[in-house]
Amino acid sequence: MSQIHNNIWAAPRLSMRWWPVFRRNFLVWQKLAIPSLVGNIAEPLMWLVAFGYGLGALVGQIELGGQQVPYILFLASGSICMSAMNAATFEALYSAFSRMHVQKTWDGIMNAPVRLDDVVLAEMLWAAFKALFTVTAILGVMLALGISHSPKLLVAWPVLLGVGITFSCMALIFNALAKGYDFFTYYFTLFLTPMMFLSGIFFPRDQLPPVVRAIADWLPLSAAVDLVRPLFMDRWPEHALRHGLVLAAFTVVSFWVALALTRKRFRG
Amino acid sequence: MSAPLLSVDHLVKRYGEQTVVNDLSFHIDPGECLGIIGPNGAGKTTTIRMSLGLSEPDAGSVRYFDGLAMPRDALAIKARLGVVAQMDTLDPDFTAAENLLVFGRYFGLPDRVIRERIPALLDFAALSHKADAKPGQLSGGMKRRLSLARALINAPDLLLLDEPTTGLDPQARHLMWERLQVLLQQGRSILLTTHFMDEAERLCHRLLVLDHGRKIAEGTPRDLIAKHLEPEVVEVFGQGAVALAQEHSLQTLADRIEVSGETVFFYTRTSQPLLAALQAWPALRTLHRPSNLEDLFLKLTGRQIREEG
Numbered sequence: 001m002s003q004i005h006n007n008i009w010a011a012p013r014l015s016m017r018w019w020p021v022f023r024r025n026f027l028v029w030q031k032l033a034i035p036s037l038v039g040n041i042a043e044p045l046m047w048l049v050a051f052g053y054g055l056g057a058l059v060g061q062i063e064l065g066g067q068q069v070p071y072i073l074f075l076a077s078g079s080i081c082m083s084a085m086n087a088a089t090f091e092a093l094y095s096a097f098s099r100m101h102v103q104k105t106w107d108g109i110m111n112a113p114v115r116l117d118d119v120v121l122a123e124m125l126w127a128a129f130k131a132l133f134t135v136t137a138i139l140g141v142m143l144a145l146g147i148s149h150s151p152k153l154l155v156a157w158p159v160l161l162g163v164g165i166t167f168s169c170m171a172l173i174f175n176a177l178a179k180g181y182d183f184f185t186y187y188f189t190l191f192l193t194p195m196m197f198l199s200g201i202f203f204p205r206d207q208l209p210p211v212v213r214a215i216a217d218w219l220p221l222s223a224a225v226d227l228v229r230p231l232f233m234d235r236w237p238e239h240a241l242r243h244g245l246v247l248a249a250f251t252v253v254s255f256w257v258a259l260a261l262t263r264k265r266f267r268g
Numbered sequence: 269m270s271a272p273l274l275s276v277d278h279l280v281k282r283y284g285e286q287t288v289v290n291d292l293s294f295h296i297d298p299g300e301c302l303g304i305i306g307p308n309g310a311g312k313t314t315t316i317r318m319s320l321g322l323s324e325p326d327a328g329s330v331r332y333f334d335g336l337a338m339p340r341d342a343l344a345i346k347a348r349l350g351v352v353a354q355m356d357t358l359d360p361d362f363t364a365a366e367n368l369l370v371f372g373r374y375f376g377l378p379d380r381v382i383r384e385r386i387p388a389l390l391d392f393a394a395l396s397h398k399a400d401a402k403p404g405q406l407s408g409g410m411k412r413r414l415s416l417a418r419a420l421i422n423a424p425d426l427l428l429l430d431e432p433t434t435g436l437d438p439q440a441r442h443l444m445w446e447r448l449q450v451l452l453q454q455g456r457s458i459l460l461t462t463h464f465m466d467e468a469e470r471l472c473h474r475l476l477v478l479d480h481g482r483k484i485a486e487g488t489p490r491d492l493i494a495k496h497l498e499p500e501v502v503e504v505f506g507q508g509a510v511a512l513a514q515e516h517s518l519q520t521l522a523d524r525i526e527v528s529g530e531t532v533f534f535y536t537r538t539s540q541p542l543l544a545a546l547q548a549w550p551a552l553r554t555l556h557r558p559s560n561l562e563d564l565f566l567k568l569t570g571r572q573i574r575e576e577g
Contacts, residue, residue: 017343020373027370028361108357111320112374112422113343267324
């Protein structure tokens with residue numbers, strides 16, 4: 001028997017077989033799109049309204065790279081990254097876990113000629129698609145509110161898809177490890193919530209103590225914010241390559257780890 | 269004689285110290301229904317999982333069709349298999365028809381082809397009137413039949429059914445059996461695990477008796493009974509029945525005596541003298557019947573309870 005098959009760390013074997021799995025999720029979502037849309041954009045908009053207009057009135061302008069920026073714009077450009085993160089994470093944790101563990105949908109799929117690797121890829125891309133959908137809706141609202149009219153938002157859009165991909169890969173690691181839904185609370189409490197506060201969404205990272213800042217600068221959400229925020233202000237991001245590489249590194253490593261752990265979970 | 273559709277050779281699976289499948293070999297010929305019977309924990313489901321490439325054997329090989337090997341050719345093999353797992357994996361968010369459509373897509377079938385097949389499959393599963401119902405609105409038997417219809421979406425060469433009627437009421441079970449009979453009459457080939465002996469007797473051309481991961485008997489239901497059992501059984505039960513097992517006059521009339529709970533089983537080739545002798549105990553109740561697969565199963569695997577685990 002081949003060692004390659006035994007090794008959970010073997011290179012991903014990906015093919016276009018992910019597509020019918022993605023379509024399956026799309027078909028379910030079509031039936032529930034409107035309520036799911038409300039859920040996806042209501043919360044980020046509440047953050048924006050409460051903090052942007054409420055806190056923004058107190059804060060006024062924020063200085064960013066020598067430029068004075070209204071707080072609502074500062075917050076909107078950061079929180080949209082958080083929305084991409086949250087949308088991808090929820091889908092790749094709770095929804096993927098339902099399909100994988102509760103409904104046994106994956107088991108059914110794997111009785112057809114579809115490999116586990118392709119199922120994981122489909123779930124990953126699906127969660128990223130959900131993030132893109134959420135982000136698109138929020139961008140629409142932000143445009144309507146006149147928060148930003150930067151033409152570079154067109155570039156922010158695919159970048160946010162990339163952010164969704166990164167965070168869906170990371171969430172799939174925890175999906176692979178979970179025994180139940182309760183486990184996901186750890187991921188939120190220990191990883192996502194601290195990251196939300198350290199990545200410069202609500203306040204600039206230079207407010208952080210130097211040691212914390214040194215770590216915070218390399219968080220994937222920081223990279224996302226540093227890429228997306230300037231685009232909202234009609235500027236090109238600095239160190240775009242570095243930020244892109246940070247996101248790419250988190251994506252590749254996370255996907256590989258998630259795949260290995262999922263293979264381990266399904267190996268009997 | 270054409271080549272077997274599936275041949276399993278010297279398969280071994282261990283979990284730690286425990287060997288759950290031990291040097292198991294069998295094959296399925298075209299048009300055949302092979303039944304694997306055995307108590308809980310005998311290794312039936314593990315065997316199916318290895319046959320599907322979902323679990324890696326520690327030794328041995330699983331081959332299909334014309335030289336395809338599991339797991340190397342898993343996708344090519346699965347394209348030609350139909351699987352009904354022990355637990356339904358139907359999509360709760362989809363209607364019966366959508367379940368078939370979505371599953372057909374996993375095989376890379378064009379929607380046009382799948383949509384052509386759906387009405388016939390729903391009709392076969394006696395679910396035409398439920399095409400737009402979701403699994404939550406279907407009974408247990410309907411869900412199983414929908415799972416069977418789903419397994420047929422790719423017009424498979426071989427069906428693997430893991431306990432297809434477990435948990436169904438008698439009516440639903442009979443309908444399922446009848447559907448499987450139809451498939452066999454069409455010349456389909458089936459591998460079936462079950463712990464219902466009447467199911468095995470009705471459907472299977474050949475049986476494999478599995479216990480503790482080993483094959484302990486193999487043959488047609490009729491041959492197995494003839495080989496391992498006396499043709500007739502007299503069951504005696506009621507107050508004081510168990511004491512009869514020690515009765516010398518009866519012992520000489522029976523070929524074999526078994527006691528289970530409050531019942532004594534006299535296995536015999538000629539029941540008349542035994543029945544006549546039992547007239548001396550008019551208070552006891554007797555049941556005279558031909559021996560069946562259940563007797564065989566209990567003889568081979570014992571009467572003690574096997575808890576899951």
